[in-house]
Amino acid sequence: MVTIAQFSDIHIGQDHEGDFGARAYRRAEQVMAYLNALPGPLDAVLVTGDLADHGLSAEYEQVAKVLASRHPVLTCPGNHDRREAYREVLLGEAPTAGPVNRRHELPGADLLMLDSSIPGRDDGLLDDETLAWLDARLADGRQELPALVAFHHPPAELHLPYVDPIRQFGEERLTEVLARHPRVAALLCGHAHTGAATTLAGLPVLVAPGVVSTVSLACEGTADVTFDQPPMLVLHVLDDAGRLTTHFRAVVPA
Template identity: 50%
Template structure:
């Protein structure tokens, strides 16, 4: 899931709560919940306090920041830590490594993987060279055909591509940011973009007005199934 944009409003809270309730009530097993950024809408402590309560689940959970997030507040509330450096996190499941990179840039909307994050990702993948891995972040590494999002995508995709090609155990790249379900190819691998929880961004072909954001469509999630070296993704609205 991605882009919950908690701002204290009943709308953002209710939509996030509906998604989490849906995940909690799934009848089958769920190995992990991944949240790819834009947790708080304004990066406020109060927003993260709400988000922390909403995103608490019985499942292992991994959350990375997005361009709306503020690292010190995110770290303090969501991780019980202090600091303002990149928030990179890894989850090692049975037979799968999930590495979520911090692509946020303080006070900027576009994405960047800095030297610290690149070094961290090298170490994480190097520690388990024979275990399949998913690499995720907030900002997509390629244009998606949504001009607003494409203008603030990941700025240094070549560094990410270099790592991916160096570590053949990486099977796919995950992202958020676009508020629309999308799939494409990056560095020869699937790049899967999670839809938005708070809203949906429409393509130009779908709009009769200049405003690309649709607040009426329901929140959506991506359900990933990894089996026999293959990632399959199913997109679901949460009604």
């Protein structure tokens, strides 16, 4: 059994009503304090993109600081991130511009974290290099174990006018790859700033809530983005049969 916490969209550096990023940092800090105080272990903490609000090196230094944890913390970039600074500061690598794709071997599952960003744009796409990388890693990984595939942009409509135009497009190309690898248990993403669940080609698509803000549905009758809901996270449990169960938690300061 694998237990993973996931949250998304901390947007470190986002200026909210002139606070120069203090609110975004405080909310990320609250989420990490909750996870660091858990009495039990986590196999990983996933943060699915939009780590920095403007992709600045100084912001990534704050990201590294706030995400420091006793748990393994794994990330992928979002549309607000910049690959070069992300690589240099968070990964300690040369600041190159190609997609940031990573495989992590967890004790009971392979986790593949993909770069769905398109430099300079807000919508998303898994480019040819990334899809070929995914196909190869799923084929050369531990076939007896389930796999989880994570990226920033949801590859499906969520009925959110604010987000649907900038979702991940070209999902039929992803579906083709997934059809060759039945060990993929679920797709994990963020970007929508709302906890949501949908499907793609029969697979669960779990959208982690945004920490910095919440995007509303039309029936909620509010502005597209609201700032008064508490930060949230999800806890995923992947059982030995490869079935994923997801629990949602709001993080309210003590």
